[in-house]
Amino acid sequence: MRSWDDGKGDRKESLRRLRQALSQSRSDLWRGWKVYRRSLLAVAGLIMVIFVTTISIFADEIAVEHPYRNLQDTEDEWVIDWEPRMKEPRSEECDWHEQKIITNTRSKYFLEEVVAESHNKVGEDNRYYKDTLSVIRIIKIEDSKGYDLNSSLLYIDPANSSILILTPELYNNSTLNLGVWVTYEFNNEAMHHSWLPDGYDVCIFGTTDTGQDLFSKVLYGSRVSLKIGFTVATLTVTIGTIVGSISGYYGGRVDEVIMRFCDIFFAVPGLILAMAFVAALGSVMSLTIPVWFGVLVPILFLVTVTQSYLLSTVLDGDRISDRTMNIVMQYRGPLLSLLCFFFFVGLLPAPAWPEFFGISESLGWRLGAALGIIVVIGAITLADRKFIQNWDFEGASERLADSFDWTNPLRYLSIRTLAIFVAIVVLFRFSNGSGDEIVLIKDFDRLWKIQAALIITGWPGYARLIRGQVLYVKEMNFVEAARSVGAPPGRIMFRHILPNAWAPLLVAFTLDIGGTILSASGLSFIGLGANPGTAEWGILVSESRDDFLYHPHLMLYPGLAIAATVLGFNLLGDGIRDVADPKNRR
Amino acid sequence: MKLHEFVVRRLLLLIPVIVGVVIFTFSVAHLIPADPAATQCGDKCGIIIDYTDDGEPITAYQANRERLGMNEGVDVQFKKYVTRLFEGDWGESETYNRPVLDVVKDAAPITLEMSFFALMIAYPVGITLGILSAVRQDKMFDHVMRFFGIAFVSLPIFWFAMMLQLYFATGSAMGGVCDPIFGTDGGCFPVYGRHDTGFTYPEDGFVWFFPEGGTGFHLVDSWFVSDAKLSTMPDEWNTRWLLFKDTLLHLALPCIALGVSSAGSLLRYMRASLLEVLHEDYVRTARAKGLAESRVIMVHACRNALVPIVTILGFSIGGAIGGAVLTETIFAFNGMGRVAVTSITSIDYTVIMGVTLVTSIIFLLSNLIVDITYAIIDPRVRLE
Numbered sequence: 012m013r014s015w016d017d018g019k020g021d022r023k024e025s026l027r028r029l030r031q032a033l034s035q036s037r038s039d040l041w042r043g044w045k046v047y048r049r050s051l052l053a054v055a056g057l058i059m060v061i062f063v064t065t066i067s068i069f070a071d072e073i074a075v076e077h078p079y080r081n082l083q084d085t086e087d088e089w090v091i092d093w094e095p096r097m098k099e100p101r102s103e104e105c106d107w108h109e110q111k112i113i114t115n116t117r118s119k120y121f122l123e124e125v126v127a128e129s130h131n132k133v134g135e136d137n138r139y140y141k142d143t144l145s146v147i148r149i150i151k152i153e154d155s156k157g158y159d160l161n162s163s164l165l166y167i168d169p170a171n172s173s174i175l176i177l178t179p180e181l182y183n184n185s186t187l188n189l190g191v192w193v194t195y196e197f198n199n200e201a202m203h204h205s206w207l208p209d210g211y212d213v214c215i216f217g218t219t220d221t222g223q224d225l226f227s228k229v230l231y232g233s234r235v236s237l238k239i240g241f242t243v244a245t246l247t248v249t250i251g252t253i254v255g256s257i258s259g260y261y262g263g264r265v266d267e268v269i270m271r272f273c274d275i276f277f278a279v280p281g282l283i284l285a286m287a288f289v290a291a292l293g294s295v296m297s298l299t300i301p302v303w304f305g306v307l308v309p310i311l312f313l314v315t316v317t318q319s320y321l322l323s324t325v326l327d328g329d330r331i332s333d334r335t336m337n338i339v340m341q342y343r344g345p346l347l348s349l350l351c352f353f354f355f356v357g358l359l360p361a362p363a364w365p366e367f368f369g370i371s372e373s374l375g376w377r378l379g380a381a382l383g384i385i386v387v388i389g390a391i392t393l394a395d396r397k398f399i400q401n402w403d404f405e406g407a408s409e410r411l412a413d414s415f416d417w418t419n420p421l422r423y424l425s426i427r428t429l430a431i432f433v434a435i436v437v438l439f440r441f442s443n444g445s446g447d448e449i450v451l452i453k454d455f456d457r458l459w460k461i462q463a464a465l466i467i468t469g470w471p472g473y474a475r476l477i478r479g480q481v482l483y484v485k486e487m488n489f490v491e492a493a494r495s496v497g498a499p500p501g502r503i504m505f506r507h508i509l510p511n512a513w514a515p516l517l518v519a520f521t522l523d524i525g526g527t528i529l530s531a532s533g534l535s536f537i538g539l540g541a542n543p544g545t546a547e548w549g550i551l552v553s554e555s556r557d558d559f560l561y562h563p564h565l566m567l568y569p570g571l572a573i574a575a576t577v578l579g580f581n582l583l584g585d586g587i588r589d590v591a592d593p594k595n596r597r
Numbered sequence: 598m599k600l601h602e603f604v605v606r607r608l609l610l611l612i613p614v615i616v617g618v619v620i621f622t623f624s625v626a627h628l629i630p631a632d633p634a635a636t637q638c639g640d641k642c643g644i645i646i647d648y649t650d651d652g653e654p655i656t657a658y659q660a661n662r663e664r665l666g667m668n669e670g671v672d673v674q675f676k677k678y679v680t681r682l683f684e685g686d687w688g689e690s691e692t693y694n695r696p697v698l699d700v701v702k703d704a705a706p707i708t709l710e711m712s713f714f715a716l717m718i719a720y721p722v723g724i725t726l727g728i729l730s731a732v733r734q735d736k737m738f739d740h741v742m743r744f745f746g747i748a749f750v751s752l753p754i755f756w757f758a759m760m761l762q763l764y765f766a767t768g769s770a771m772g773g774v775c776d777p778i779f780g781t782d783g784g785c786f787p788v789y790g791r792h793d794t795g796f797t798y799p800e801d802g803f804v805w806f807f808p809e810g811g812t813g814f815h816l817v818d819s820w821f822v823s824d825a826k827l828s829t830m831p832d833e834w835n836t837r838w839l840l841f842k843d844t845l846l847h848l849a850l851p852c853i854a855l856g857v858s859s860a861g862s863l864l865r866y867m868r869a870s871l872l873e874v875l876h877e878d879y880v881r882t883a884r885a886k887g888l889a890e891s892r893v894i895m896v897h898a899c900r901n902a903l904v905p906i907v908t909i910l911g912f913s914i915g916g917a918i919g920g921a922v923l924t925e926t927i928f929a930f931n932g933m934g935r936v937a938v939t940s941i942t943s944i945d946y947t948v949i950m951g952v953t954l955v956t957s958i959i960f961l962l963s964n965l966i967v968d969i970t971y972a973i974i975d976p977r978v979r980l981e
Contacts, residue, residue, distance in 0.1 A: 052744060052747070
């Protein structure tokens with residue numbers, strides 16, 4: 012049996028290696044940056060990406076109003092402003108207000124005074140109301156036929172700036188139902204950007220067709236787009252890497268099946284495929300998975316991955332005897348079935364427990380789950396011990412303490428145990444305790460649907476890319492050498508192949524964020540993406556379609572925002588490619 | 598491997614993919630939440646229309662389910678779907694009130710024409726700019742072109758299309774920069790549509806629409822379609838030319854919008870490919886022989902640099918068909934993309950299946966042609 016002191020040399024060695032790796036990666040990064048900054052375009056791309064990200068983070072501070080929208084995103088504390096300040100719709104000036112005053116001498120409502128009121132606003136009780144505006148000056152008066160009238164026919168009440176008074180001339184000469192259009196400038200301090208220099212303090216992008224500040228909408232749109240971009244790119248990269256490396260490494264029939272499956276995805280043009288998936292996901296209201304699936308699959312996956320990672324890091328060669336390796340291999344099957352057994356015994360009958368103990372359903376469920384988890388964790392921890400040492404009860408507590416000591420090289424086993432524990436806890440955190448199902452995404456709204464559709468359509472591309480990389484690296488001499496020494500597949504994968512395949516992955520990831528933003532806004536544009544009324548760039552452009560020829564600013568700014576963001580990510584990806592793959596740079 | 602062996606092998610590889618696509622479209626259509634039996638009868642679903650032999654009432658809804666074969670198992674439905682697919686019975690569309698095959702047949706040429714024309718614009722532009730950029734490597738022109746290469750790829754198609762409409766379809770009176778140059782009122786190019794709704798024939802004031810029939814490719818049809826009215830025209834060929842010009846003008850803006858991202862990526866690929874070739878030995882040999890630089894580039898380098906560009910064509914076609922969804926929506930072309938959008942928003946699942954199947958078959962076939970072309974140009978591919 013190994014004692015704690017035996018591991019001293021190993022611990023020192025592993026710390027030394029860690030330090031070396033850190034300093035190595037730091038100098039690699041520095042060298043990469045020195046190459047990167049040589050390209051003006053790449054630096055410009057980086058700046059654009061940082062700019063957009065910053066703006067989206069500080070949107071609450073920069074924006075003058077919160078977009079009136081229904082994103083249903085409870086994660087972010089976006090204040091839904093029930094009082095969208097309505098200005099003149101589709102105007103590029105926010106301080107101008109146009110209002111029709113109907114003068115009717117016979118009406119009992121006819122007065123010499125007219126109150127300057129805002130457009131309809133939506134109150135907290137969802138009813139419309141109007142605000143009184145304090146008028147600065149009257150710009151134009153025209154009659155119902157569009158002829159300009161003398162602007163001295165109407166003047167602002169010196170005592171109250173929100174009251175316009177008709178001169179007797181206009182008052183007496185007005186015929187039945189004469190409509191007069193008054194355009195006046197009013198004091199709209201709420202809409203001014205205080206952070207802009209004097210003279211620019213107006214709402215700079217104009218207003219939308221509902222009279223909201225377009226600039227704020229575009230700002231908040233960056234949040235939606237970046238969120239979609241990062242989520243989709245991360246998940247597609249993860250799935251694609253897993254599938255692609257399996258396919259590339261094992262080859263043969265596995266590879267054939269996976270690649271033929273991917274071919275089906277490549278056979279349909281991307282946007283149409285994504286549209287079909289958005290439609291197919293239409294009835295999914297919340298993303299739930301059965302409990303047994305949701306807990307068992309991640310556990311099995313973690314067990315397999317960490318086991319191969321474990322074999323690749325600690326358990327090589329001279330440190331652990333071959334006999335132990337054999338035990339690991341020998342006990343893998345029984346241990347997994349043990350895990351399944353405890354799981355089913357512990358968790359699945361749980362709904363039946365309340366009658367048994369006479370306690371409330373949710374409490375019984377949670378109690379059963381907790382007991383089951385404890386049993387499973389205990390079983391795995393004990394099993395882990397079994398991997399390393401022959402099992403006996405003497406000194407079990409010290410060994411358990413050892414396994415949580417981070418300087419102990421054998422700690423990776425505990426990492427696995429912890430990972431399983433964390434997985435279960437996370438899954439139960441998401442579960443709303445209803446019993447049979449774990450709720451992954453409670454409100455699977457349309458934003459989630461386009462993200463899901465883009466993930467489903469996106470991963471085969473990565474799988475193919477990674478497969479190619481793995482095939483390419485696999486043929487290299489160092490992989491051959493590692494295999495001839497007898498390194499297990501996990502070690503070869505994690506230590507030799509993937510570190511040499513990360514560069515194209517990073518490039519593809521960066522480019523994919525841009526591509527995802529483009530496709531997501533395209534889907535929103537044709538009405539299959541985010542909800543109408545959302546502050547999303549594609550939606551904003553599509554909402555302007557009715558009369559963009561007369562009000563081009565409505566589509567100009569959101570479109571420019573999309574183009575600039577995507578351009579930034581593309582330039583960034585290109586720059587990273589130049590650094591990572593100098594052969595390509597010319 | 599001989600060429601014909603390669604072609605046969607490639608065709609055989611196509612079969613599992615097409616089978617997969619058929620299964621895929623079928624399963625996607627069955628995942629879609631709508632109940633076609635309920636949508637067909639609408640609010641009359643509860644009406645009893647018949648009785649069984651046992652005296653049980655049959656509602657309209659049940660009859661619809663029976664007629665659509667929804668009471669059978671999924672495997673039976675799939676078998677029926679496949680046999681009908683081969684018999685040419687693709688079902689009836691709810692929104693168009695026509696057989697799906699007819700809808701698709703009418704729509705496909707429009708998208709194909711648009712994609713083809715878009716690539717016809719994108720390829721010369723992209724390749725020329727790529728060559729110029731590579732020849733002037735690291736000069737100002739090269740930097741500008743590299744920027745434009747990325748910028749073109751980054752443009753959202755729908756926004757770019759609307760910008761084109763804004764600036765090239767409206768005259769200066771409406772804020773556009775474009776004054777009428779082709780005689781179309783209000784701007785250089787028509788704002789949307791596949792044709793003007795009708796144009797007046799100059800001499801007798803006869804209002805004339807595009808003739809029915811023909812292949813559906815109006816650029817071709819405008820010259821070859823036979824039409825009774827057209828043949829009685831005093832100068833038939835002038836009218837045909839007007840038709841052709843009308844089609845072309847309407848195609849120009851959508852195709853520029855559609856082709857711009859292809860042009861951008863082509864520019865970048867061509868540049869990289871040519872730069873790679875320029876470092877090859879045979880280019881050095883050609884220069885050493887004392888050939889003129891233009892001849893070295895155009896004859897020795899470009900011909901070899903163009904070979905890998907052929908493979909990009911496959912991606913471009915896919916991108917163009919996908920992008921047609923957006924341009925067709927904006928420019929009001931009733932092509933596959935618009936049909937796809939309409940069918941998906943109105944959940945018309947027979948049309949969704951048909952459109953997905955047809956677009957993927959078009960895409961697969963064009964990729965097949967590209968692969969075979971590549972194998973002809975570069976025989977090394979066949980060895981793999």
